[in-house]
Amino acid sequence: MLLSLLERIRQGYRTMPFPRTPPPLAERFRGRPVLEPGRCADGCRACLEACPVGAISVTADGPVIDQGLCLFCPSCSEACPQGAVAFSRDYRLAGRARTDLVLEPAQTPPRAEPLEKDLRRLFGRSLKLRQVSAGGCNACEADTNVLNTLAWDLGRFGIQFVASPRHADGLLVTGPVSDNMREALLATWEAVPAPKLVIACGACAIGGGPFRDLPAVHNGLEGIIPVDLFIPGCPPHPATIMDGLLRLLGRID
Amino acid sequence: MSGAKLIFTNPASVPLAELPLLTPDSFSQELYISMAEGWRVCSYFGHRQPGGPLRRYAVLAQDSQQQLAACCCELEGSFTSLAVLCPQVSLFEREICEQYGITAEGHPWLKPVRFPQGGVGLMDFYQVEGDQVHEVAVGPVHAGIIEPGHFRFQCHGEEVFHLEISLGYQHRGVEQALPAAAPGRALAMLEAVAGDSTIGHLWAHCLLREAVDGTVVSERASLLRGIALELERLANHAGDLGALAGDVGYLPTASFCGRIRGDFLNLTAELCGSRFGRGLLLPGGVRFDLDHAQAAGIQKRLLAAYRDLKGATDLLWQSASVINRFEGTGQLSLETAAALGLVGPAARACGVAVDARNRHPFGCYGLHALHAPTGQQGDVLARARQRSQECEQSAAWLADMLEQVPSGTVRETPALPQAGERLAVALVEGWRGEICHVAITDLQGAISRYKITDPSFHNWQGLAVALRGEQISDFPLCNKSFNLSYCGFDL
Numbered sequence: 001m002l003l004s005l006l007e008r009i010r011q012g013y014r015t016m017p018f019p020r021t022p023p024p025l026a027e028r029f030r031g032r033p034v035l036e037p038g039r040c041a042d043g044c045r046a047c048l049e050a051c052p053v054g055a056i057s058v059t060a061d062g063p064v065i066d067q068g069l070c071l072f073c074p075s076c077s078e079a080c081p082q083g084a085v086a087f088s089r090d091y092r093l094a095g096r097a098r099t100d101l102v103l104e105p106a107q108t109p110p111r112a113e114p115l116e117k118d119l120r121r122l123f124g125r126s127l128k129l130r131q132v133s134a135g136g137c138n139a140c141e142a143d144t145n146v147l148n149t150l151a152w153d154l155g156r157f158g159i160q161f162v163a164s165p166r167h168a169d170g171l172l173v174t175g176p177v178s179d180n181m182r183e184a185l186l187a188t189w190e191a192v193p194a195p196k197l198v199i200a201c202g203a204c205a206i207g208g209g210p211f212r213d214l215p216a217v218h219n220g221l222e223g224i225i226p227v228d229l230f231i232p233g234c235p236p237h238p239a240t241i242m243d244g245l246l247r248l249l250g251r252i253d
Numbered sequence: 254m255s256g257a258k259l260i261f262t263n264p265a266s267v268p269l270a271e272l273p274l275l276t277p278d279s280f281s282q283e284l285y286i287s288m289a290e291g292w293r294v295c296s297y298f299g300h301r302q303p304g305g306p307l308r309r310y311a312v313l314a315q316d317s318q319q320q321l322a323a324c325c326c327e328l329e330g331s332f333t334s335l336a337v338l339c340p341q342v343s344l345f346e347r348e349i350c351e352q353y354g355i356t357a358e359g360h361p362w363l364k365p366v367r368f369p370q371g372g373v374g375l376m377d378f379y380q381v382e383g384d385q386v387h388e389v390a391v392g393p394v395h396a397g398i399i400e401p402g403h404f405r406f407q408c409h410g411e412e413v414f415h416l417e418i419s420l421g422y423q424h425r426g427v428e429q430a431l432p433a434a435a436p437g438r439a440l441a442m443l444e445a446v447a448g449d450s451t452i453g454h455l456w457a458h459c460l461l462r463e464a465v466d467g468t469v470v471s472e473r474a475s476l477l478r479g480i481a482l483e484l485e486r487l488a489n490h491a492g493d494l495g496a497l498a499g500d501v502g503y504l505p506t507a508s509f510c511g512r513i514r515g516d517f518l519n520l521t522a523e524l525c526g527s528r529f530g531r532g533l534l535l536p537g538g539v540r541f542d543l544d545h546a547q548a549a550g551i552q553k554r555l556l557a558a559y560r561d562l563k564g565a566t567d568l569l570w571q572s573a574s575v576i577n578r579f580e581g582t583g584q585l586s587l588e589t590a591a592a593l594g595l596v597g598p599a600a601r602a603c604g605v606a607v608d609a610r611n612r613h614p615f616g617c618y619g620l621h622a623l624h625a626p627t628g629q630q631g632d633v634l635a636r637a638r639q640r641s642q643e644c645e646q647s648a649a650w651l652a653d654m655l656e657q658v659p660s661g662t663v664r665e666t667p668a669l670p671q672a673g674e675r676l677a678v679a680l681v682e683g684w685r686g687e688i689c690h691v692a693i694t695d696l697q698g699a700i701s702r703y704k705i706t707d708p709s710f711h712n713w714q715g716l717a718v719a720l721r722g723e724q725i726s727d728f729p730l731c732n733k734s735f736n737l738s739y740c741g742f743d744l
Contacts, residue, residue, distance in 0.1 A: 003571055004505040007564045014512055026519060028526035028541065052437035071441055073532045074540060087526075131398040135423050137740050138400055139448030139529045142492075145398040149511030163396035178743075180373040180422045181401060184393045210441035216369065216426035234441075234531060235448065238515075 015153045019252055023091065023239035030072045030087035031240075037062020037105040039084040050079030053203075053212055061105050067093060068101040068206040071234040093232045094244025098222070101206070101230055112229060114250030119195060123169055124249050126158040129199070130168035130192065134185045135217055136175030139235040140202035144172060146238050159245055165189075170197030170228070176204040176211040177218040189225050197248075200227045201241060203234040210234070257283045258313065258324040261678070263613035265321065266464035269302075269674035269693065272310075273324045280309065280326035281335055287313055288339050292322070293594050293607075295680065295689040297345035299328060299353045300702040302674065303695055307353060312678050312691055316612040321678060328353070334360035341594025344710065367421035367743055374403050374419055381407035381414045389725060393422045400739035408725055416720040416728075418713050423743035431703040436536075444531050447707055447741030449489055452481045452521075453683030454705070454741075455534040457690040460615055460679035462536040465694060466668040472617070473661040474538030479617040480654060481521060481530050481539075483647040484555075486684035488517035490598075490640040490647075491562050493736050497637050498569060500730045501578040509565035516558035520551050538664035552655040559648040566641050579634035583719040583731035586631060595715045597686020597708045599735050602639040603631035609682035623650050636734040670698035683708060685738065707741030 016023065025031075040062050047063050048056045055069035056076060063085060065076075076085045094112040095101045103109055114120055133141050147154040148161065162168050165188045177185060189198070200221045203209035208219035221227050231244045246252045257279065259272050275283060284294070296312040309332065310325045328349075334357035336343035346357040348366045357363060364376050373393075380388065387408055393401035401422040407415040427442050434442065439458075446454045456478055463470060495510025518528035525533035525541045533539055543551075569575050585595075590603035600607050608625045610618040626642050628635040674696055681688045686708030693702040716735045720728060 004568050007509070007568055008505065010564060011509055011561055024519075026522035026526055028524075029522060030526045030532075050437065052435070052441045071531070072527075073441065074526070075437055075532075078540075132394055133398075133400045133423075135425050135740070136400065137445040137448030138738065139445065139451070141398050141400065142449060143528065146511070146515055148398075149515065150508050151512040151515055161398055165394075175423070176425065178423055178425055179371065180368055180424050180743075181393065184401065184422065188394050204445075210438070210445050211425045211427075211430075214426045214430050216424055216429075234445070235529065237528070 015150055018239060019243065019246060025089055025091060025237070025239070029089050029091070029237070030074065032088050032090040032093055033065045033067070033070070033103055034086045034088045035063055035065065035103065035105045036084045039082040041082055044082070046079045046081060047076040047085045050075040053210060063105070065103045066101060067103055067232040068098060068230060069203060069212070070232060071203055071210065091237050091239045092243050093236070093240050094247060095230050096228065098227070098230060101232055112244055112247040115248055120250050122195065123197070127170070127249060128160050128162045128168050129170050129172045130165045130188060131161055131172045131174070132185050132188050134173060134175040134181035134205070135178030135211070136202070136204060140174035140204070143235045143238050144174070144201060144241055147242055152238055152242060154242065157246060157249070157251060165191035166193070168192050170199065172199040172201050173205045173221055174201050176208040176220055177224055179216050179218065182218060182224065185224070197228045198225050199229045199231065199244070201231045202236055203232060206230050206232065258287065258322040260320050260322045262319060263321055263609065263615055264460040264464045264677070264679035266675050266677040269676050272676060275324055275326045277326050277328070277332055280324065281333055283324055284311060284335055284342065285338055287322070288341070291315060291317060294341050294345060295321070295687065296691050296704055296706045297342060297349070298691070298704045299349045300693055302693070302701060309349065310676070310693070312689065314613065314680070316607050319613055321613065321680070323676060323678065328355070331356040331358055333358050336360050336362065340592050341711070344714065365421065367424045369424060369426070373421050376419060378405045378417050378419070379407070379415060383409070385409055386414070402739050404728070406725055406728070411724040411726060413720050413723050413725050413728070416717045418717050420713070420739060420742050423740040425740070425744065427744045428703055428705055432700045440535060446705060446744065447738040448529060450485065450683045450685065450688065450707070450738070450741065452478070452485045452530040452534065453681050453688045456482060456616065457679045457681040457688045459534055459536050460681065461677045461690050461692050462667065464679065465675060465677045465692065465698070466536070466670050468537055468665055468667045470538050470665060471661040471663065472620070472659045474663045475617040476621070476654060476658055477524070477539045477543060477663060478534060479621065480651060481524055481533055482681070482683070483651050484517055484521045485530060486647050487644055488514050488521070489684045490644045491517060493733065494566050494569070494637060494640055496733045496736070497579070497633070497730065498575065500733050501575055503569065503572060503575050506565045506568050509561065513558055513562045513565060516554065516561070520554060523547065523551055537667040538662070540664065542663045543658060548655045548658055552652055555648060555651055555655070559644070562644060569637065576634065578730065579637055580632060582633040582727055583723060583734060584630065584632040585715060585719050589718060590631060590715065593714050593718065594711050596711045598639045598643060599636060599712050599715055600686065601625055602628040602635035604629050607687065609680040609687050613680045615679065615681060621650070621654060623647070633730055633734040670694070672696065672698045685709060685736070686712065705744060707738055709737040709742045712737050713742060
């Protein structure tokens with residue numbers, strides 16, 4: 001007992017001040033893409049061709065990136081000879097609508113809006129979520145789990161992950177929805193009492209991620225269950241997930 | 254009997270024509286004799302080259318002599334199972350039967366592996382009969398933030414007579430998709446085969462590609478890969494030590510380690526921007542270089558995080574109640590571990606000296622050796638101590654290596670694929686154990702079959718056997734002491 005207290009004193013108080021202050025992010029962290037179509041050479045499609053998952057299209061106005069599909073890998077920025085595609089360190093990526101994730105030139109996508117007033121009254125100070133991994137690779141799961149550690153301490157906002165869908169106000173889903181998990185996912189969703197929320201966490205749950213269009217998966221939650229919050233990334237940084245959850249509850253402006 | 258199998262070292266790319274093509278009987282005999290001589294099965298799968306006959310291919314390892322070997326035989330209709338004589342081939346045989354719709358005659362346990370045709374979880378579970386015997390079914394969706402799988406316990410009161418594990422829920426069809434995938438897409442899928450082993454799986458793939466194409470990677474790039482792999486090991490072992498503490502209700506270590514795991518992940522993010530090492534490795538080397546100041550910064554933070562990890566885990570060994578819960582729980586003997594073909598820390602904790610870093614050195618480990626210790630008891634305590642010792646070793650190795658990254662380039666342009674049918678094999682020691690990737694190329698040099706064996710494929714049966722005679726309430730503890738991958742198994 002004494003030893004554990006001494007060790008606690010030695011290790012100190014380690015809960016991050018985030019979201020009061022920005023989270024510590026690595027120098028090379030890749031957040032929201034930055035597009036500078038003015039730099040694009042005529043007819044250049046280097047970024048589109050380099051993207052492993054087809055997240056980029058090139059329009060007359062320049063490249064368009066679907067952050068829902070984007071793996072935030074460095075392929076496009078590396079391939080662009082003009083520096084027209086780069087990654088910023090903006091980790092605030094979550095969106096309420098699927099279309100909010102599509103980043104067009106000279107446009108700042110909206111940050112995730114809070115829930116409607118009546119739902120915020122219900123969930124704003126106590127949100128219990130059931131996590132379902134439906135073909136997830138354990139990276140989204142791990143960086144969701146990390147929010148429960150003392151470093152992030154999600155519980156202080158009244159957000160908790162619970163063991164049963166019957167105790168939950170919503171689901172946080174990871175993975176591209178493997179065909180073999182579809183039925184279990186639907187059963188879990190149906191077991192959550194209404195009104196209920198669904199959060200698609202990670203590129204797989206949003207659009208299939210690296211597994212998009214494989215015959216054994218469903219390209220994420222689209223067409224399977226309605227989604228209230230999309231959190232891009234492969235996997236999303238814990239700060240991205242936490243930011244999304246807190247915005248949904250109207251706890252961050 | 255070495256004439257009946259082609260011997261090579263890790264990693265390798267050999268002409269397919271040099272592979273001995275045995276009759277089914279001599280193939281079975283070869284596997285049986287090899288295993289009696291101390292070889293173990295790394296990979297074993299079926300494949301039909303374009304226009305050719307269906308064949309079985311086996312890749313074996315002799316750990317004491319740093320040798321790998323392979324042989325093959327034709328496969329039509331059915332084959333005779335070796336599972337009764339050599340339990341470590343059991344799951345491989347089931348996989349071959351499921352993938353090619355054939356039968357292994359005499360297999361005692363011929364059940365589905367991943368249910369690629371649907372009907373997941375629908376199978377005849379082994380049942381113990383008796384008045385007071387009851388069955389407990391858990392999953393696929395579990396109580397925590399973890400992946401799905403189904404566990405079926407046969408219990409007498411609290412005591413588990415038998416545990417059957419039925420997986421396949423995470424099946425995404427990775428192996429099937431890889432041969433036709435564009436190179437960038439293939440890398441993205443391979444990084445997510447098992448997301449907590451991104452570096453391990455991608456390194457195995459890079460070794461394989463580089464062996465096939467004849468690309469030589471610089472020492473600098475190789476060492477940077479090693480640094481990333483050991484950081485991955487530290488992060489996951491730290492997380493497991495915390496979770497083991499949490500499963501016996503010892504909260505100080507559970508709390509500390511949850512945060513310390515993140516400290517190691519953040520160091521990987523310093524290397525490449527991603528906490529899981531996404532985007533770092535690619536055939537030919539690594540994408541990001543590390544300058545002297547960055548290396549020094551990482552070393553400083555590494556030593557601080559390791560100091561915290563040591564402080565947190567020392568508490569475990571000093572707590573009588575923790576030791577009491579860990580000791581003797583989920584015990585496996587050396588003989589059982591060897592017979593089941595277990596790998597990684599779970600095998601080393603039983604005394605099996607298996608570690609690809611020194612038994613089949615790859616990349617930087619030939620030059621900068623790292624010898625993992627082995628334990629003896631094979632219980633939860635041994636698996637916990639094993640992780641703790643491996644952390645100590647990896648931290649010391651990293652601190653040393655971060656001071657001596659050799660100069661040079663970090664990325665070579667991969668050579669063009671060589672035409673001709675080849676078999677390529679690469680082993681990497683991931684944090685869970687041996688990751689084995691095998692590729693077969695066609696006449697044009699394109700990959701026609703890609704076979705991934707995650708360490709979990711070898712080890713799930715070890716968990717099932719470790720549970721026999723234990724209390725069902727100890728399942729979470731035993732499970733965490735193995736911490737196997739569902740998606741790495743399901744592919």
